[in-house]
Amino acid sequence: MATSTTEVTPAPGAEHLVGQIRVAVPEGGLRHDLRAAGIVWRRELIRFRTDRLRAVTALIQPVLFLFVLGTGLGALAGRSLPPGISFKTFIYPGVLAMSVLFTAIFSAASIVWDREFGFLREILVAPVSRGSIVIGKCLGGATIATFQGIVFLVLAGFADVPYNPLLIITLIGELLLLSFTLTAFGVMMAARIKQFQAFMALTQMLVMPLFFLSGALYPLSGLPAWLSVLTRLDPLTYIVGPMRHAVFSHLAMPAAFEQHLSPAITWAGWAVPLGLSLGMVAVMGAGMTVIAIAEFSKTE
Amino acid sequence: MVANTSTDPEGAAATSAAAAPASEPVITVSGLTKQYGEVQAVRGIDFEVARGETFGFLGPNGAGKTTTIKILCTLANATSGSARVAGHDTRTERDSVRRNIGLVFQDTTLDTYLTAEQNLRFHAELYGVPKAAVIPRMHQVMDMVGLWDRKDSLVSTYSGGMQRRLEIARGLLHAPHVLFLDEPTVGLDPQTRSSIWAYINDLKRREDITIFLTTHYMDEAENCDRIAIIDHGKIVAIDTPEALKASVGKDRVQIHTADDAAAIAELKETFGIEAAVREGAVTFSVAAGEQFVPRLFAEFSIPIRQVSVSRPSLDDVFMSYTGSTIRDAEASGTDAMRAMAQRFRAGRR
Numbered sequence: 020m021a022t023s024t025t026e027v028t029p030a031p032g033a034e035h036l037v038g039q040i041r042v043a044v045p046e047g048g049l050r051h052d053l054r055a056a057g058i059v060w061r062r063e064l065i066r067f068r069t070d071r072l073r074a075v076t077a078l079i080q081p082v083l084f085l086f087v088l089g090t091g092l093g094a095l096a097g098r099s100l101p102p103g104i105s106f107k108t109f110i111y112p113g114v115l116a117m118s119v120l121f122t123a124i125f126s127a128a129s130i131v132w133d134r135e136f137g138f139l140r141e142i143l144v145a146p147v148s149r150g151s152i153v154i155g156k157c158l159g160g161a162t163i164a165t166f167q168g169i170v171f172l173v174l175a176g177f178a179d180v181p182y183n184p185l186l187i188i189t190l191i192g193e194l195l196l197l198s199f200t201l202t203a204f205g206v207m208m209a210a211r212i213k214q215f216q217a218f219m220a221l222t223q224m225l226v227m228p229l230f231f232l233s234g235a236l237y238p239l240s241g242l243p244a245w246l247s248v249l250t251r252l253d254p255l256t257y258i259v260g261p262m263r264h265a266v267f268s269h270l271a272m273p274a275a276f277e278q279h280l281s282p283a284i285t286w287a288g289w290a291v292p293l294g295l296s297l298g299m300v301a302v303m304g305a306g307m308t309v310i311a312i313a314e315f316s317k318t319e
Numbered sequence: 320m321v322a323n324t325s326t327d328p329e330g331a332a333a334t335s336a337a338a339a340p341a342s343e344p345v346i347t348v349s350g351l352t353k354q355y356g357e358v359q360a361v362r363g364i365d366f367e368v369a370r371g372e373t374f375g376f377l378g379p380n381g382a383g384k385t386t387t388i389k390i391l392c393t394l395a396n397a398t399s400g401s402a403r404v405a406g407h408d409t410r411t412e413r414d415s416v417r418r419n420i421g422l423v424f425q426d427t428t429l430d431t432y433l434t435a436e437q438n439l440r441f442h443a444e445l446y447g448v449p450k451a452a453v454i455p456r457m458h459q460v461m462d463m464v465g466l467w468d469r470k471d472s473l474v475s476t477y478s479g480g481m482q483r484r485l486e487i488a489r490g491l492l493h494a495p496h497v498l499f500l501d502e503p504t505v506g507l508d509p510q511t512r513s514s515i516w517a518y519i520n521d522l523k524r525r526e527d528i529t530i531f532l533t534t535h536y537m538d539e540a541e542n543c544d545r546i547a548i549i550d551h552g553k554i555v556a557i558d559t560p561e562a563l564k565a566s567v568g569k570d571r572v573q574i575h576t577a578d579d580a581a582a583i584a585e586l587k588e589t590f591g592i593e594a595a596v597r598e599g600a601v602t603f604s605v606a607a608g609e610q611f612v613p614r615l616f617a618e619f620s621i622p623i624r625q626v627s628v629s630r631p632s633l634d635d636v637f638m639s640y641t642g643s644t645i646r647d648a649e650a651s652g653t654d655a656m657r658a659m660a661q662r663f664r665a666g667r668r
């Protein structure tokens with residue numbers, strides 16, 4: 020620990036720096052907002068890169084679902100599937116969505132963490148729009164969650180899902196959309212929930228119902244009315260549907276089976292188009308981002 | 320209790336004019352109040368800070384220091400009254416205020432999972448420091464606090480003192496006009512505290528900067544050009560440390576006796592002096608202490624084992640304006656709580 024004042028003197032060769040640097044902080048503007056969003060995004064990536072354990076643990080749950088549950092239940096469920104299509108293939112799109120679910124929502128948990136440890140204050144006193152901070156954060160969470168999804172995408176072959184470039188690009192795009200919306204949801208909650216434990220408990224409580232009601236593990240056709248209604252209320256349904264549709268359209272199977280296993284999402288009999296389905300997810304993401312920005316703009 | 324000088328704008332203006340050059344003040348606060356539910360944290364304060372001045376807010380925990388700083392830094396809105404910092408209103412021109420101030424909070428606001436350089440780079444991007452200036456300025460401020468050669472270390476490997484120095488460097492990175500230091504040395508050991516002050520004093524020499532700080536350490540308040548003593552949300556005195564000490568006008572006498580209770584009674588009876596036990600000794604204030612002590616020895620019936628006479632310190636100033644010592648005023652034990660929180664934090668890393 021330095022205690023002498025001699026150490027205060029700049030290192031030899033650095034004296035010339037003193038007082039010669041003109042630092043004029045600009046008057047805001049779009050470029051400044053972009054830089055701010057960019058650094059908030061980059062911090063997420065740096066933190067993720069230094070936390071390998073998190074990347075590995077986040078992969079365990081989807082792998083368990085796909086291979087243990089998928090294989091085990093497959094023996095039972097396989098009989099209603101067409102030849103050549105395994106239960107693993109059927110649940111793969113839903114489990115892929117799950118692989119980003121935890122990472123995306125929990126990346127918002129760092130806001131709660133940052134609040135408890137003070138760093139959030141450093142961010143909130145900066146002369147920059149709250150929007151750029153929230154958007155940078157959501158994009159950061161979306162990026163790392165999508166990266167998690169891509170790692171899981173590598174395992175597609177084990178579930179007999181073909182490595183078709185068009186399919187992969189479609190799935191990555193859908194993962195990105197889903198991740199952004201989920202992170203925005205997490206950020207919105209993190210704006211209100213001040214305690215880390217409370218945040219974790221609440222997200223844990225929400226994640227499983229979201230997953231189970233999304234139709235990730237069963238087709239949405241022929242369900243009892245109560246369950247049918249609940250599945251339509253789950254936002255995740257509107258992304259799992261299009262993802263399964265993308266996978267199934269690259270598999271060779273009779274149209275009747277595709278109709279049964281990957282039916283269109285219906286509202287009182289009306290089939291929701293894929294575009295609307297994805298658009299709803301995007302609108303939800305945007306709406307929650309706006310709420311989060313409003314929350315963070317409040318002053319004590 | 321001495322009359323509240325803060326409600327006397329003429330008096331306040333006179334003192335600031337005496338101590339500072341007559342340019343437009345960097346901080347102007349008038350009639351500021353802040354209410355948190357039932358609790359009135361700040362009860363109407365007025366003051367001005369001149370350019371280049373080091374201005375200290377001295378008071379016990381819970382006196383309203385941090386609340387005031389939060390309002391000045393745009394982190395909280397005042398319930399009533401106004402505050403202008405660097406020529407901008409803290410409520411309506413928030414971003415302009417933010418661009419012109421640097422902040423060092425009581426508790427660390429560093430990302431300990433990032434390196435020192437990454438923390439500073441984050442700050443530079445967030446404040447929009449021109450790209451060409453980022454590296455030279457980063458070099459300059461880190462040199463100033465002697466951390467440039469440790470720039471690639473994770474902040475979690477830094478000691479408490481190093482973290483505080485890094486925060487000071489970061490607060491200066493965007494070349495603010497005003498640097499706010501909220502209890503800059505709280506929780507640090509005495510040696511580290513004095514080194515932090517060496518850096519702050521050095522900084523005053525080098526940068527054209529106004530410093531606003533809060534402290535509850537008397538010895539630190541001595542470093543300020545002017546001090547405002549704040550107690551229960553009000554400014555009770557505001558002046559230079561010397562003037563404040565002179566205003567007390569009395570010396571402090573402490574005696575160790577065989578029977579403290581009897582000594583206090585006899586002091587009152589014989590000399591008409593109110594005394595009390597402070598820091599384990601019978602303590603009282605008296606004009607011209609050196610001349611009083613011989614009289615005391617001649618006329619006192621209780622044996623005196625030890626005697627000390629001291630010129631008024633800021634402790635005495637605080638006591639004469641608020642009626643209690645700053646340590647007594649801190650019975651709330653917030654320091655102990657903060658120490659506990661820090662231990663908890665260290666354990667979680």
